Amino acid sequence: MSAVSTYNIRVFGDPVLRQRAREVDDVDGRLVRLAEDMIETMYAAPGVGLAATQVGVERRLFVYDVGEGAQTVVNPAISEARGEWDFEEGCLSVPGLHWNIVRPKEVHLTGFDLEGNEISIEADEYLSRVFQHEMDHLDGILLLERLQPEERKEAMKILRSRVLGEVGPVPEEAPADARRPSRRAGTATREPSL
16 A cells, blocks of 8 residues: 655745636546545645645645545535625645634635536535635635734744745644634634645
8 A cells, every 4th residue: 555645835935826716627547546636645744724726736626524534525616605704714825823803704605526517506604614725726816815903913023934944833742722812912822724
């Protein structure tokens, strides 16, 4: 039995995260393998969603699992959005940082599965947020762009410090209270990131 290959998740600063992904033309064996590897990468992170651009593949595809098994959406599109929902959100490409972000509460997502069948999903709250977050990635938008100006300024300061090696993520072995969320610093360890 061969080991499942996984990808490295691209993080803030990688130019691929700012690129709009191209449509998938053909659902073939290579695309299925990509989705399988992305699912393994998402679980290993751990995360609940992962867009192809986050692993350096500029195609319109994302995987997710909100507790009902892994799913793949090819060429996704959001056709409707309603309401408003404020929820703490993190990102595998901006590790260790979380912020409250307001997004539409409900969305209607369409696309295709890995067998080429059309899918249509009415999603609300958490699932809606996962879809919107992954769609942002496919459009080259990072969660940082959803922040209020002061939050974004503070986030950029933290991220620049990391790039310069001045501040790293809190080690996993740190006591739980050392990893406790701080709204001002935007750090948290609650839900898996998107």
